[in-house]
Amino acid sequence: MTLARSLGKTTFETAQDLEAQLSHRLRLLTAEGDILALMLSRMMMRLRIAPTEASDFADLMAVQGPTEPAKGPLGSLQFLECARDWYQTAGLSDRADDMSIALAEAAVAKGIERASGASSSYMVAAHHLEKAIQQYRRTSHSYRKERALESRLADIRRLHRDYSQRATEEFERIEGRSFDLTEIAEAAEASVKGKEALPALLNFIAVAPIPSAEQLTEMHRERLAEGSIADLFGRSIITNGGRIAYKVPALAEDSKEHVIASHVVTSHQMYIGGLVQGAIAPALRALSEEHSITKEVLYELCTQSPAVPPGRETIFAMGLAAGFEWDFITSSHLVIPQIENFFRFHLKSQGVITTSLDQDGTETEKTLSPLLDLAKDCQLIDADIELAFRATLVDPRGSNLRNDLLHGLSEPHTANGAAGIYIWWLVLYMVLVPFWTRSSGEMDDSDSRLPP
Known part of the structure; x- marks a missing residue:
């Protein structure tokens, strides 16, 4: 025909x-x-x-x-x-x-x-x-x-x-083999013990690596090349309330990159769960035993950190201080909205337009997801940091902590869990990295991030 x-x-x-x-x-x-x-x-x-x-x-x-x-x-x-x-x-x-x-x-x-x-x-x-x-x-x-x-x-x-x-x-709980994190936890604790407050804080932000976006992507690209029965079928990501938050399509030639990206986000969130349990939480306990990291101490650090936008030092200090008291519900509600302003401020400092123009002529500020795209494109952050914020805060395939929190959908155990602790640690990392680079001597642009 x-x-x-x-x-x-x-x-x-x-x-x-x-x-x-x-x-x-x-x-x-x-x-x-x-x-x-x-x-x-x-x-x-x-x-x-x-x-x-x-x-x-x-x-x-x-x-x-x-x-x-x-x-x-x-x-x-x-x-x-x-x-x-x-x-x-x-x-x-x-x-x-x-x-x-x-x-x-x-x-x-x-x-x-x-x-x-x-x-x-x-x-x-x-x-x-x-x-x-x-x-x-x-x-x-x-x-x-x-x-x-x-x-x-x-x-x-x-x-x-x-x-x-x-x-x-x-839903039934599926358990895999267990991992012994004792040695990792002991090494994390040892890195902050017996030191003055600032060196201890700088070691604290170095206890865990930032997961590599490139390595995670390559790992799942190789896994798909080997073949996986599970990927032949689509899957749904369901919230605790039973709502379908996202649908991942079945593997096909036109959906391959989509499937890989979904696995990258899922693996990233599993990875940071191990980092929180094995390194960040043990180091935080050890640090809190020896030092009282108060809001006043953090305010002084925020005022001296070029990372913190002017006028936002108090909110950053209050949010970070709540984390040192293990109150990650409060820290999430204070710090997460400031992350958006953090990127907006630094993008504007580089001359990047952070608004979109509507048909009626009104300007609307871009939200976190497009701001992360802009920040990566202009090399304000690298792909690893971008993935860490995106997967934890705004991707429905991940924790989606920012969106759930701002819409009143976040449960207390989510903010107090691995996602809430990790995002608090990541913000502390961004605030303190300038102090770390100063203490380590002059560094070129390729060394602007902490080594894994």
Whole structure:
């Protein structure tokens, strides 16, 4: 058919004949409820074969939908999907919306069925209700309003939230082999013990390396090259409340980089969990035993640090002081909003525009994610620091601490956990690095970061 069309007038009659044959065959297969009708239908829609007969094809497939032919209920729903697409091709939007509602209600029924009985699964039930909501969203607002379907959609959403929250109870803890961090912890403690306050603080920000973005990316690129069954399927990242925060696609040629980036973020967050437990927390305990790092001490350091934007010394000092008291809920609420201003101030100092111009002429300040892109592009920070802030603060595949905190979604254990402790340590690192470089002598640009 494609060849006949491409040759123009010389094969015009052949193309017409092929179109008539395909149209006839689709009608026969549909009437028999044959699953091959679905494959042929999709091919014809893709190539726009017999579009003038779209309404007839749609009517035939709409009849097959509710009958549940021998090919099973899955085939039944696929007939409804094809009917919807043919109606859309024919310009019959209301009939297409009718098919979407039929598909949605079938998904709701399947979800309720999976939420009860011996083989019940709220996780699967929530998945079916999610599909139902998507089908409802395909319909126009005017269609739903005319048929008073908004209340029905609201009911489905409530049921979906209920199933999603219950689904988290079905998760099982998967434990791998354990790692002994004793030697690492002892070395971290020893690095800060028996020293004056400032040298101890400078050693404290050197107890853990910044994970390498390049090494993590290369590791997962090699792993994908070796092959992984798990990556053949998509996966969802679910919050504690049962909300799907992010969907990672199945591995394909066009999604390869996306899958690698998702693994990099996940590995980074697992890595910093080990760094906090094995080095940062033990060193903080040892440091707190020998020194009282108060808000006043930190204020003096902040006023002398070129990293801290002018006028923000008090907030930085208060947030960092809370961390030395192991109050990372307070430190997160004080320090995390200042990270955005930190990057904005230093970018503006380099002449970088940190606002975007809306269509009506108003200027809007860019949020942390685009600011991190700008900071990396103008070499204010390197790729490792950029990944550390992004994965921990604004990436839904990671801790997403900044977004959850500012929208009131952060749980206390998150701020007091590895993500909250690490981001506090990372801000302290940024504040104290200028003091570290001074104490280590003059350094060139390539040595502006702490060595691993």
